[in-house]
Amino acid sequence: MARSTYRHGDLHRALIDAGLQLARESGPDAVVLRETTRKAQVAASAAYRHFADRDALVHAVSMAAQAHLAEAIEQAQAAELAKLPDDADDVARSRALLRSVGAGYLGFAWAEPGWFRTAFWVHEDLRDAAAPMAAGPAGKTPFQMLGHALDAMVEAGVLPADQRRGAEVLAWSTVHGMATLTIDGPLRVIDAATRLVLAERLLSMVERGL
Amino acid sequence: MARSTYRHGDLHRALIDAGLQLARESGPDAVVLRETTRKAQVAASAAYRHFADRDALVHAVSMAAQAHLAEAIEQAQAAELAKLPDDADDVARSRALLRSVGAGYLGFAWAEPGWFRTAFWVHEDLRDAAAPMAAGPAGKTPFQMLGHALDAMVEAGVLPADQRRGAEVLAWSTVHGMATLTIDGPLRVIDAATRLVLAERLLSMVERGL
DNA sequence: ACACGTTGTGTACGACGTTCACATCGGCCG
DNA sequence: CGGCCGATGTGAACGTCGTACACAACGTGT
Numbered sequence: 208m209a210r211s212t213y214r215h216g217d218l219h220r221a222l223i224d225a226g227l228q229l230a231r232e233s234g235p236d237a238v239v240l241r242e243t244t245r246k247a248q249v250a251a252s253a254a255y256r257h258f259a260d261r262d263a264l265v266h267a268v269s270m271a272a273q274a275h276l277a278e279a280i281e282q283a284q285a286a287e288l289a290k291l292p293d294d295a296d297d298v299a300r301s302r303a304l305l306r307s308v309g310a311g312y313l314g315f316a317w318a319e320p321g322w323f324r325t326a327f328w329v330h331e332d333l334r335d336a337a338a339p340m341a342a343g344p345a346g347k348t349p350f351q352m353l354g355h356a357l358d359a360m361v362e363a364g365v366l367p368a369d370q371r372r373g374a375e376v377l378a379w380s381t382v383h384g385m386a387t388l389t390i391d392g393p394l395r396v397i398d399a400a401t402r403l404v405l406a407e408r409l410l411s412m413v414e415r416g417l
Numbered sequence: 418m419a420r421s422t423y424r425h426g427d428l429h430r431a432l433i434d435a436g437l438q439l440a441r442e443s444g445p446d447a448v449v450l451r452e453t454t455r456k457a458q459v460a461a462s463a464a465y466r467h468f469a470d471r472d473a474l475v476h477a478v479s480m481a482a483q484a485h486l487a488e489a490i491e492q493a494q495a496a497e498l499a500k501l502p503d504d505a506d507d508v509a510r511s512r513a514l515l516r517s518v519g520a521g522y523l524g525f526a527w528a529e530p531g532w533f534r535t536a537f538w539v540h541e542d543l544r545d546a547a548a549p550m551a552a553g554p555a556g557k558t559p560f561q562m563l564g565h566a567l568d569a570m571v572e573a574g575v576l577p578a579d580q581r582r583g584a585e586v587l588a589w590s591t592v593h594g595m596a597t598l599t600i601d602g603p604l605r606v607i608d609a610a611t612r613l614v615l616a617e618r619l620l621s622m623v624e625r626g627l
Numbered sequence: 628a629c630a631c632g633t634t635g636t637g638t639a640c641g642a643c644g645t646t647c648a649c650a651t652c653g654g655c656c657g
Numbered sequence: 658c659g660g661c662c663g664a665t666g667t668g669a670a671c672g673t674c675g676t677a678c679a680c681a682a683c684g685t686g687t
Contacts, residue, residue, distance in 0.1 A: 242643095256664080261645090382594065383597065385590035385594070387594070391537070405586050450675060
């Protein structure tokens with residue numbers, strides 16, 4: 208770990224970790240190249256051996272932040288399913304699945320706003336614009352978890368099959384909007400308690416309106 | 418207009434206009450102080466006679482962008498109401514009112530993504546965090562228009578009165594989420610045509626789910 | 628007419644992203 | 658086993674940015 212001189216070992220990873228630390232405080236703008244290399248005990252220009260430019264570095268940090276989001280959703284999902292009674296039917300189960308994805312998403316945005324912003328940071332050029340989000344420990348991306356929950360709702364007969372297509376977009380938009388408005392937007396003045404109540408109503412609206 | 422030497426006339430307004438022009442291309446990050454003053458044919462430090470710092474300038478530009486948003490919604494609302502048959506009842510009228518706010522919001526985000534981003538830009542300190550958005554030509558802010566539409570729905574009996582409180586947050590979140598996801602987020606790859614279809618479904622979901 | 632507050636100028640400083648010549652390391656080939 | 662070469666880190670340099678400060682030009686009120 209302690210480097211006497213020169214060779215670092217795994218500077219690539221070290222830079223991402225340092226960037227993650229900086230991003231956590233406020234967001235992607237905080238991952239300043241020079242500060243990141245300083246944190247990694249390395250000259251600023253050393254970063255260019257591992258990343259094309261600052262954008263590439265932030266992009267890598269963004270991917271790592273996305274993985275953190277995926278993990279948060281996984282945990283929320285596990286917690287929600289554990290709360291379900293053993294004799295719960297597929298209807299209740301599929302609904303809980305969908306709600307937990309939304310709740311996990313919002314919970315992460317509120318607990319780690321800097322990482323949340325970083326996860327959805329975009330660079331000008333459209334490198335991997337359509338790329339799936341980074342996966343969590345269980346290997347599933349948030350998008351896949353959402354899709355799975357919606358599939359379960361169709362199977363349980365809660366969601367009409369002809370409404371399945373594109374349902375991800377509707378559900379995602381709703382939750383993402385509340386997340387951004389309450390973190391950065393005009394709704395950031397809402398206190399945590401009423402925020403939670405509104406989130407419940409939001410999820411109910413999706414359930415009812417899909 | 419043409420300034421031989423010194424005095425500008427209305428540099429404050431000129432800087433906001435130049436900033437608005439820069440923001441239009443990509444967003445708030447593009448309103449660089451030095452570039453803005455260059456556009457206004459003025460030394461960089463001259464900006465400090467009218468704005469405390471760059472943040473204050475971008476904030477003023479953000480306000481102007483919000484006014485543009487308000488205007489776009491006003492126009493969408495007028496267009497939607499004009500399309501309504503003369504014998505339309507209050508139910509149809511109030512629904513059209515709400516849909517037009519959402520459609521105007523999304524239309525503005527897609528037509529002017531740079532201004533849209535700028536309108537929702539935030540600075541670190543929380544200057545006027547709770548301030549209402551800048552109003553449009555008719556003097557009403559987007560938030561007020563949304564509230565008015567929801568009130569009309571309650572009067573028409575479409576929306577239960579006990580669901581009125583906080584309904585702005587739910588409706589706003591939904592539409593705002595789709596806007597940000599489709600201009601900056603992973604959904605930006607969706608083409609304009611399917612985007613429109615999804616927007617219609619989104620608005621229906623809100624109508625049904627509120 | 629002249630003093631003074633307002634507004635724009637010019638120069639300077641430190642921090643940033645990026646480039647490039649150079650230094651140092653480790654593994655491979657002889 | 659030794660030397661060479663690609664990979665990796667260093668240091669100085671350039672141009673741009675935001676900001677501060679002393680100075681200059683302006684116009685208004687006395």
